[in-house]
Amino acid sequence: MKDVRTIKLTVNGKALERSVETRVSLADFLRNDLRLTGTHLGCEHGVCGACTVLLEGKSVRACLMLAVQADGAAVRTVEGLGTPEKLNPLQRAMMEHHGLQCGFCTPGILMTLTEFLERRRGDVPPTQAEVREALSGNICRCTGYQTIVEAVMRVCSESDTKP
Protein backbone atom coordinates (compact mmCIF):
# COMPACT_ATOMS: atom_id res chain seq x y z
CA MET A 1 0.00 0.00 0.00
CA LYS A 2 1.24 3.45 -0.88
CA ASP A 3 2.43 5.63 2.00
CA VAL A 4 1.17 9.11 1.09
CA ARG A 5 1.45 12.43 2.92
CA THR A 6 0.11 15.88 2.26
CA ILE A 7 2.84 18.50 2.33
CA LYS A 8 2.81 22.30 2.28
CA LEU A 9 5.84 24.12 0.99
CA THR A 10 6.91 27.26 -0.83
CA VAL A 11 8.54 26.86 -4.22
CA ASN A 12 10.08 29.96 -5.75
CA GLY A 13 7.93 32.09 -3.47
CA LYS A 14 4.66 30.33 -4.30
CA ALA A 15 2.84 28.47 -1.53
CA LEU A 16 1.73 24.96 -2.53
CA GLU A 17 -0.07 22.00 -1.02
CA ARG A 18 0.27 18.55 -2.58
CA SER A 19 -0.12 14.89 -1.76
CA VAL A 20 3.02 12.89 -2.36
CA GLU A 21 4.17 9.34 -1.86
CA THR A 22 6.76 9.41 0.94
CA ARG A 23 9.45 7.60 -1.06
CA VAL A 24 9.46 10.24 -3.84
CA SER A 25 12.59 12.38 -3.97
CA LEU A 26 12.37 16.16 -3.88
CA ALA A 27 13.86 16.19 -7.38
CA ASP A 28 11.18 13.88 -8.81
CA PHE A 29 8.48 15.85 -6.97
CA LEU A 30 9.68 19.11 -8.53
CA ARG A 31 9.94 17.61 -12.01
CA ASN A 32 6.99 15.23 -12.17
CA ASP A 33 4.42 16.72 -9.79
CA LEU A 34 5.15 20.43 -10.22
CA ARG A 35 6.45 20.15 -13.82
CA LEU A 36 9.43 22.30 -12.87
CA THR A 37 11.77 20.46 -15.21
CA GLY A 38 14.62 22.95 -14.92
CA THR A 39 16.01 20.84 -12.07
CA HIS A 40 17.90 18.09 -13.88
CA LEU A 41 18.62 14.56 -12.73
CA GLY A 42 21.97 13.11 -13.71
CA CYS A 43 23.25 10.38 -11.42
CA GLU A 44 20.44 10.14 -8.83
CA HIS A 45 22.93 9.26 -6.12
CA GLY A 46 24.40 12.60 -5.10
CA VAL A 47 27.55 12.69 -7.19
CA CYS A 48 26.90 14.93 -10.21
CA GLY A 49 25.22 17.97 -8.65
CA ALA A 50 22.81 18.57 -11.56
CA CYS A 51 19.76 18.44 -9.24
CA THR A 52 21.08 21.06 -6.78
CA VAL A 53 18.31 23.30 -5.41
CA LEU A 54 18.19 25.69 -2.46
CA LEU A 55 16.36 24.55 0.68
CA GLU A 56 15.94 27.45 3.11
CA GLY A 57 18.74 29.17 1.19
CA LYS A 58 21.16 26.24 1.42
CA SER A 59 22.23 24.19 -1.57
CA VAL A 60 21.18 20.54 -1.39
CA ARG A 61 21.09 17.54 -3.69
CA ALA A 62 17.38 17.22 -4.51
CA CYS A 63 17.90 13.52 -5.39
CA LEU A 64 19.11 12.82 -1.82
CA MET A 65 16.05 14.28 -0.11
CA LEU A 66 12.50 13.08 0.11
CA ALA A 67 9.82 15.54 -0.96
CA VAL A 68 8.08 14.91 2.37
CA GLN A 69 11.17 16.29 4.13
CA ALA A 70 10.58 19.65 2.45
CA ASP A 71 7.21 19.99 4.21
CA GLY A 72 7.09 23.51 5.64
CA ALA A 73 10.25 24.63 3.86
CA ALA A 74 11.08 27.20 1.19
CA VAL A 75 12.61 25.72 -1.96
CA ARG A 76 14.24 27.66 -4.79
CA THR A 77 14.92 26.17 -8.19
CA VAL A 78 16.46 27.52 -11.38
CA GLU A 79 12.97 28.67 -12.43
CA GLY A 80 13.13 31.11 -9.49
CA LEU A 81 16.19 32.93 -10.84
CA GLY A 82 15.75 35.06 -13.98
CA THR A 83 13.40 34.55 -16.92
CA PRO A 84 14.49 33.92 -20.53
CA GLU A 85 13.62 37.55 -21.26
CA LYS A 86 15.32 38.91 -18.15
CA LEU A 87 18.22 36.74 -17.01
CA ASN A 88 19.67 37.51 -13.60
CA PRO A 89 23.27 38.86 -13.47
CA LEU A 90 24.76 35.41 -12.85
CA GLN A 91 22.82 33.84 -15.71
CA ARG A 92 23.75 36.70 -18.02
CA ALA A 93 27.44 36.38 -17.10
CA MET A 94 27.27 32.61 -17.72
CA MET A 95 25.86 33.28 -21.18
CA GLU A 96 28.33 36.04 -22.03
CA HIS A 97 31.32 33.98 -20.89
CA HIS A 98 30.13 30.76 -22.57
CA GLY A 99 29.82 29.09 -19.15
CA LEU A 100 27.70 26.34 -20.66
CA GLN A 101 27.53 24.22 -23.76
CA CYS A 102 25.01 21.40 -23.55
CA GLY A 103 23.47 23.02 -20.46
CA PHE A 104 22.56 19.84 -18.60
CA CYS A 105 24.60 20.71 -15.50
CA THR A 106 23.79 24.43 -15.66
CA PRO A 107 20.72 24.58 -13.37
CA GLY A 108 22.65 22.84 -10.58
CA ILE A 109 25.67 25.05 -11.12
CA LEU A 110 23.52 28.18 -11.01
CA MET A 111 21.92 27.15 -7.71
CA THR A 112 25.30 26.21 -6.17
CA LEU A 113 26.74 29.56 -7.25
CA THR A 114 23.66 31.45 -6.04
CA GLU A 115 24.31 30.15 -2.51
CA PHE A 116 28.04 30.85 -2.90
CA LEU A 117 27.38 34.47 -3.91
CA GLU A 118 24.78 34.99 -1.19
CA ARG A 119 27.14 33.60 1.50
CA ARG A 120 29.90 36.00 0.43
CA ARG A 121 30.70 38.53 3.15
CA GLY A 122 31.08 42.17 2.16
CA ASP A 123 32.22 43.18 -1.31
CA VAL A 124 35.57 41.40 -1.29
CA PRO A 125 35.66 39.35 -4.51
CA PRO A 126 36.35 35.64 -4.04
CA THR A 127 39.55 34.11 -5.34
CA GLN A 128 39.47 31.78 -8.33
CA ALA A 129 40.44 28.97 -5.96
CA GLU A 130 37.38 29.66 -3.79
CA VAL A 131 35.11 29.60 -6.84
CA ARG A 132 36.65 26.31 -7.97
CA GLU A 133 36.18 24.84 -4.49
CA ALA A 134 32.51 25.94 -4.56
CA LEU A 135 32.08 24.29 -7.97
CA SER A 136 33.77 21.05 -6.96
CA GLY A 137 30.44 19.33 -6.27
CA ASN A 138 29.03 19.99 -9.73
CA ILE A 139 30.25 17.95 -12.67
CA CYS A 140 30.40 19.63 -16.09
CA ARG A 141 31.75 17.68 -19.07
CA CYS A 142 31.62 20.49 -21.64
CA THR A 143 33.24 23.67 -20.38
CA GLY A 144 36.32 22.61 -18.43
CA TYR A 145 34.99 25.06 -15.79
CA GLN A 146 37.27 27.96 -16.77
CA THR A 147 34.47 29.91 -18.43
CA ILE A 148 32.18 29.32 -15.43
CA VAL A 149 34.86 30.64 -13.09
CA GLU A 150 35.26 33.68 -15.35
CA ALA A 151 31.51 34.30 -15.22
CA VAL A 152 31.53 34.27 -11.41
CA MET A 153 34.54 36.58 -11.24
CA ARG A 154 32.74 38.95 -13.60
CA VAL A 155 29.58 39.00 -11.47
CA CYS A 156 31.63 39.66 -8.35
CA SER A 157 33.54 42.51 -9.95
CA GLU A 158 30.29 44.29 -10.80
CA SER A 159 29.28 45.31 -7.29
CA ASP A 160 26.06 46.95 -8.52
CA THR A 161 24.84 43.65 -9.96
CA LYS A 162 25.38 41.46 -6.90
CA PRO A 163 22.47 39.04 -7.26
Added chain:
Amino acid sequence: MKAPPFKYHDPRSKDEALGLISTLEDPCVLAGGQSLMPMLNFRVLAPQHLIDLNRVTELAGVNCDAQVVRVGAMTRQCDLEDNEAVGRAAPLLHAALRHVGHRQTRNRGTIGGSLCHLDPAAELVAAAAALDATLIAEAKGSSRRIPIAEWSTGYLSNALRAGELLTAAEFPVWPEGHCYGFVEYARRSGDFAIVGVAALLALDANGAITGAAVAIGGCTPAPQRALTVEQALIGRKPTNAVFNDVARLASSIEAQSDAFVKADYRRHLARVLTERALSESTREDSR
Protein backbone atom coordinates in the same frame (compact mmCIF):
# COMPACT_ATOMS: atom_id res chain seq x y z
CA MET B 1 17.13 4.58 -9.29
CA LYS B 2 14.10 5.28 -7.11
CA ALA B 3 13.77 4.40 -3.45
CA PRO B 4 11.66 1.30 -2.72
CA PRO B 5 8.40 1.73 -0.77
CA PHE B 6 8.60 2.08 3.00
CA LYS B 7 6.44 3.37 5.82
CA TYR B 8 7.71 6.84 6.71
CA HIS B 9 7.89 8.09 10.30
CA ASP B 10 9.00 11.58 11.34
CA PRO B 11 9.18 11.74 15.15
CA ARG B 12 9.37 15.18 16.76
CA SER B 13 11.29 14.21 19.92
CA LYS B 14 14.09 11.89 20.97
CA ASP B 15 11.69 9.88 23.15
CA GLU B 16 9.30 9.42 20.26
CA ALA B 17 12.19 8.30 18.03
CA LEU B 18 13.48 5.82 20.64
CA GLY B 19 9.94 4.47 21.04
CA LEU B 20 9.65 3.87 17.30
CA ILE B 21 13.07 2.22 17.06
CA SER B 22 12.26 -0.20 19.88
CA THR B 23 8.81 -1.20 18.60
CA LEU B 24 8.95 -1.20 14.78
CA GLU B 25 10.09 -4.21 12.86
CA ASP B 26 13.07 -3.68 10.54
CA PRO B 27 13.50 0.06 11.20
CA CYS B 28 16.04 2.13 9.33
CA VAL B 29 17.13 5.51 10.66
CA LEU B 30 17.46 8.45 8.24
CA ALA B 31 19.84 11.22 9.31
CA GLY B 32 21.22 13.58 6.63
CA GLY B 33 20.61 10.99 3.91
CA GLN B 34 23.83 11.61 2.01
CA SER B 35 24.76 7.92 2.16
CA LEU B 36 21.41 6.27 2.98
CA MET B 37 19.47 7.93 0.16
CA PRO B 38 21.87 6.64 -2.54
CA MET B 39 21.64 3.18 -0.92
CA LEU B 40 17.84 3.38 -1.09
CA ASN B 41 17.93 4.71 -4.67
CA PHE B 42 20.21 1.81 -5.65
CA ARG B 43 17.95 -0.51 -3.61
CA VAL B 44 20.90 -1.83 -1.67
CA LEU B 45 18.50 -1.39 1.25
CA ALA B 46 14.73 -1.86 1.35
CA PRO B 47 13.60 -1.21 4.93
CA GLN B 48 9.99 -1.67 5.99
CA HIS B 49 10.11 1.44 8.13
CA LEU B 50 12.10 4.63 7.68
CA ILE B 51 12.53 6.77 10.80
CA ASP B 52 13.48 10.29 9.75
CA LEU B 53 15.30 12.19 12.54
CA ASN B 54 15.38 15.51 10.72
CA ARG B 55 12.57 16.98 12.81
CA VAL B 56 14.10 15.93 16.13
CA THR B 57 15.68 19.30 16.84
CA GLU B 58 16.91 18.28 20.32
CA LEU B 59 19.43 15.94 18.67
CA ALA B 60 21.17 18.85 16.91
CA GLY B 61 23.48 21.34 18.53
CA VAL B 62 27.05 21.90 19.71
CA ASN B 63 28.32 22.53 23.23
CA CYS B 64 31.94 23.44 23.95
CA ASP B 65 33.54 23.65 27.37
CA ALA B 66 37.17 23.49 28.51
CA GLN B 67 37.26 19.67 28.44
CA VAL B 68 34.98 18.51 25.71
CA VAL B 69 33.17 19.41 22.48
CA ARG B 70 29.79 17.69 22.57
CA VAL B 71 28.05 17.42 19.22
CA GLY B 72 24.45 16.26 18.85
CA ALA B 73 24.13 13.42 16.35
CA MET B 74 21.83 15.41 14.04
CA THR B 75 24.15 18.42 13.90
CA ARG B 76 24.73 19.17 10.24
CA GLN B 77 28.30 19.11 8.97
CA CYS B 78 27.94 22.68 7.65
CA ASP B 79 26.90 23.91 11.10
CA LEU B 80 29.94 22.30 12.73
CA GLU B 81 32.08 23.77 9.93
CA ASP B 82 30.71 27.28 10.59
CA ASN B 83 30.97 27.02 14.41
CA GLU B 84 33.84 29.24 15.55
CA ALA B 85 33.99 27.80 19.08
CA VAL B 86 34.60 24.36 17.56
CA GLY B 87 37.36 25.87 15.43
CA ARG B 88 39.13 26.98 18.61
CA ALA B 89 38.46 23.91 20.79
CA ALA B 90 38.82 21.13 18.21
CA PRO B 91 40.32 22.63 15.04
CA LEU B 92 41.05 19.12 13.72
CA LEU B 93 37.29 18.70 13.17
CA HIS B 94 37.27 21.75 10.93
CA ALA B 95 40.35 20.55 9.06
CA ALA B 96 38.69 17.16 8.47
CA LEU B 97 35.33 18.67 7.48
CA ARG B 98 36.92 20.61 4.64
CA HIS B 99 37.50 17.25 2.93
CA VAL B 100 33.99 15.85 3.56
CA GLY B 101 32.04 15.82 0.29
CA HIS B 102 30.96 19.24 -0.94
CA ARG B 103 29.06 22.17 0.48
CA GLN B 104 25.82 20.69 -0.92
CA THR B 105 26.31 17.41 0.92
CA ARG B 106 27.61 19.07 4.12
CA ASN B 107 24.44 21.20 4.16
CA ARG B 108 22.44 18.00 4.77
CA GLY B 109 24.98 15.48 6.06
CA THR B 110 25.20 15.05 9.83
CA ILE B 111 27.93 14.12 12.29
CA GLY B 112 25.95 11.17 13.62
CA GLY B 113 25.15 9.92 10.14
CA SER B 114 28.80 9.86 9.15
CA LEU B 115 29.85 8.16 12.39
CA CYS B 116 27.12 5.51 12.04
CA HIS B 117 27.61 4.82 8.34
CA LEU B 118 31.33 4.18 9.00
CA ASP B 119 32.72 4.44 5.51
CA PRO B 120 36.31 3.15 5.89
CA ALA B 121 37.71 6.44 4.58
CA ALA B 122 35.27 8.81 6.32
CA GLU B 123 37.18 11.88 7.46
CA LEU B 124 35.03 12.50 10.53
CA VAL B 125 35.60 8.96 11.76
CA ALA B 126 39.38 9.37 11.39
CA ALA B 127 39.24 12.68 13.26
CA ALA B 128 37.11 11.04 15.98
CA ALA B 129 39.70 8.25 16.27
CA ALA B 130 42.57 10.72 16.65
CA LEU B 131 40.60 12.70 19.26
CA ASP B 132 39.58 9.57 21.22
CA ALA B 133 35.92 10.47 20.88
CA THR B 134 33.20 8.91 22.98
CA LEU B 135 29.87 8.08 21.38
CA ILE B 136 26.62 8.26 23.33
CA ALA B 137 24.14 5.50 22.48
CA GLU B 138 20.66 5.77 23.96
CA ALA B 139 17.79 3.32 24.06
CA LYS B 140 14.41 3.67 25.71
CA GLY B 141 15.28 4.15 29.38
CA SER B 142 19.02 3.52 29.07
CA SER B 143 22.19 5.13 27.84
CA ARG B 144 25.79 4.01 27.42
CA ARG B 145 29.09 5.50 26.38
CA ILE B 146 31.09 3.77 23.63
CA PRO B 147 34.77 4.61 23.06
CA ILE B 148 35.56 5.19 19.39
CA ALA B 149 38.02 2.29 19.52
CA GLU B 150 35.07 -0.08 20.17
CA TRP B 151 32.66 1.59 17.75
CA SER B 152 33.40 -0.31 14.52
CA THR B 153 32.39 -3.98 14.40
CA GLY B 154 33.33 -4.54 10.76
CA TYR B 155 32.80 -3.06 7.32
CA LEU B 156 30.07 -0.36 7.49
CA SER B 157 28.98 -1.78 10.85
CA ASN B 158 28.78 -0.04 14.22
CA ALA B 159 28.34 -1.18 17.78
CA LEU B 160 24.74 -0.01 18.20
CA ARG B 161 22.39 -2.72 19.47
CA ALA B 162 18.79 -3.16 18.37
CA GLY B 163 16.70 -0.32 19.79
CA GLU B 164 19.70 1.99 20.26
CA LEU B 165 20.30 5.35 18.64
CA LEU B 166 23.50 7.39 18.48
CA THR B 167 22.48 10.67 20.11
CA ALA B 168 25.77 12.55 20.52
CA ALA B 169 29.54 12.41 20.18
CA GLU B 170 32.03 13.88 22.63
CA PHE B 171 35.44 15.05 21.42
CA PRO B 172 38.04 15.75 24.15
CA VAL B 173 39.68 19.18 23.89
CA TRP B 174 43.46 19.20 23.44
CA PRO B 175 45.63 21.86 25.17
CA GLU B 176 45.42 25.36 23.73
CA GLY B 177 47.98 25.87 20.97
CA HIS B 178 48.22 22.17 20.11
CA CYS B 179 49.14 21.20 16.55
CA TYR B 180 46.65 19.54 14.21
CA GLY B 181 46.69 18.40 10.63
CA PHE B 182 44.44 16.46 8.27
CA VAL B 183 45.55 15.35 4.82
CA GLU B 184 44.17 12.81 2.41
CA TYR B 185 44.65 11.48 -1.08
CA ALA B 186 41.53 11.14 -3.23
CA ARG B 187 41.18 10.76 -6.98
CA ARG B 188 38.93 13.83 -7.11
CA SER B 189 38.33 16.64 -4.64
CA GLY B 190 35.38 15.75 -2.39
CA ASP B 191 35.54 12.00 -3.00
CA PHE B 192 36.06 9.56 -0.20
CA ALA B 193 39.81 9.31 0.19
CA ILE B 194 41.92 6.28 -0.65
CA VAL B 195 43.85 7.07 2.54
CA GLY B 196 43.44 9.96 4.97
CA VAL B 197 45.51 10.84 8.04
CA ALA B 198 44.57 12.93 11.09
CA ALA B 199 47.40 14.09 13.35
CA LEU B 200 47.53 15.89 16.70
CA LEU B 201 50.60 17.01 18.66
CA ALA B 202 50.95 18.63 22.07
CA LEU B 203 54.22 20.42 22.86
CA ASP B 204 55.82 21.49 26.14
CA ALA B 205 57.35 24.92 26.82
CA ASN B 206 60.65 23.82 25.25
CA GLY B 207 58.92 22.70 22.07
CA ALA B 208 59.28 18.98 22.71
CA ILE B 209 56.40 16.66 21.86
CA THR B 210 54.50 15.52 24.98
CA GLY B 211 51.44 14.01 23.32
CA ALA B 212 50.72 12.61 19.87
CA ALA B 213 47.75 11.05 18.11
CA VAL B 214 47.85 9.79 14.53
CA ALA B 215 44.80 8.11 12.97
CA ILE B 216 44.96 6.53 9.52
CA GLY B 217 41.70 5.99 7.63
CA GLY B 218 40.97 4.08 4.44
CA CYS B 219 43.26 1.07 4.97
CA THR B 220 40.87 -1.12 6.98
CA PRO B 221 37.11 -0.97 7.75
CA ALA B 222 37.78 1.48 10.61
CA PRO B 223 40.60 4.00 11.09
CA GLN B 224 43.71 2.70 12.87
CA ARG B 225 45.76 4.58 15.41
CA ALA B 226 49.44 4.49 14.43
CA LEU B 227 50.60 3.72 17.96
CA THR B 228 54.25 3.07 17.04
CA VAL B 229 54.40 6.45 15.30
CA GLU B 230 52.82 8.16 18.29
CA GLN B 231 55.28 6.56 20.74
CA ALA B 232 58.25 7.43 18.56
CA LEU B 233 57.27 11.09 18.55
CA ILE B 234 57.19 11.55 22.33
CA GLY B 235 60.10 13.62 23.66
CA ARG B 236 61.33 14.66 20.21
CA LYS B 237 61.23 18.04 18.49
CA PRO B 238 58.63 18.57 15.75
CA THR B 239 60.98 18.87 12.79
CA ASN B 240 60.49 17.60 9.25
CA ALA B 241 63.46 15.24 9.70
CA VAL B 242 61.77 13.66 12.75
CA PHE B 243 58.44 13.40 10.91
CA ASN B 244 60.13 11.74 7.94
CA ASP B 245 61.83 9.30 10.29
CA VAL B 246 58.78 8.28 12.35
CA ALA B 247 56.40 8.13 9.35
CA ARG B 248 58.29 5.06 8.11
CA LEU B 249 56.68 3.18 10.99
CA ALA B 250 53.25 3.91 9.46
CA SER B 251 54.02 1.72 6.45
CA SER B 252 53.70 -1.39 8.61
CA ILE B 253 50.02 -0.83 9.42
CA GLU B 254 47.37 -3.27 8.31
CA ALA B 255 45.89 -2.53 4.89
CA GLN B 256 43.40 -4.23 2.58
CA SER B 257 43.22 -4.44 -1.20
CA ASP B 258 40.10 -3.80 -3.22
CA ALA B 259 39.22 -3.77 -6.92
CA PHE B 260 40.94 -0.39 -7.40
CA VAL B 261 43.75 -0.04 -4.89
CA LYS B 262 46.29 -2.60 -3.64
CA ALA B 263 47.22 -2.90 0.03
CA ASP B 264 50.86 -2.02 -0.75
CA TYR B 265 49.83 1.29 -2.25
CA ARG B 266 47.66 2.05 0.76
CA ARG B 267 50.64 1.42 3.07
CA HIS B 268 52.76 3.68 0.89
CA LEU B 269 50.14 6.41 1.17
CA ALA B 270 49.91 5.84 4.92
CA ARG B 271 53.62 6.64 5.27
CA VAL B 272 53.62 9.64 2.93
CA LEU B 273 50.43 11.14 4.32
CA THR B 274 51.47 10.59 7.95
CA GLU B 275 54.58 12.65 7.28
CA ARG B 276 52.51 15.32 5.52
CA ALA B 277 49.84 15.43 8.25
CA LEU B 278 52.55 15.91 10.89
CA SER B 279 54.23 18.64 8.82
CA GLU B 280 50.86 20.24 8.20
CA SER B 281 50.16 20.25 11.94
CA THR B 282 53.15 22.45 12.67
CA ARG B 283 52.64 25.00 9.90
CA GLU B 284 52.50 28.53 11.26
CA ASP B 285 48.77 29.25 10.94
CA SER B 286 47.63 25.99 12.53
CA ARG B 287 48.94 26.83 15.99
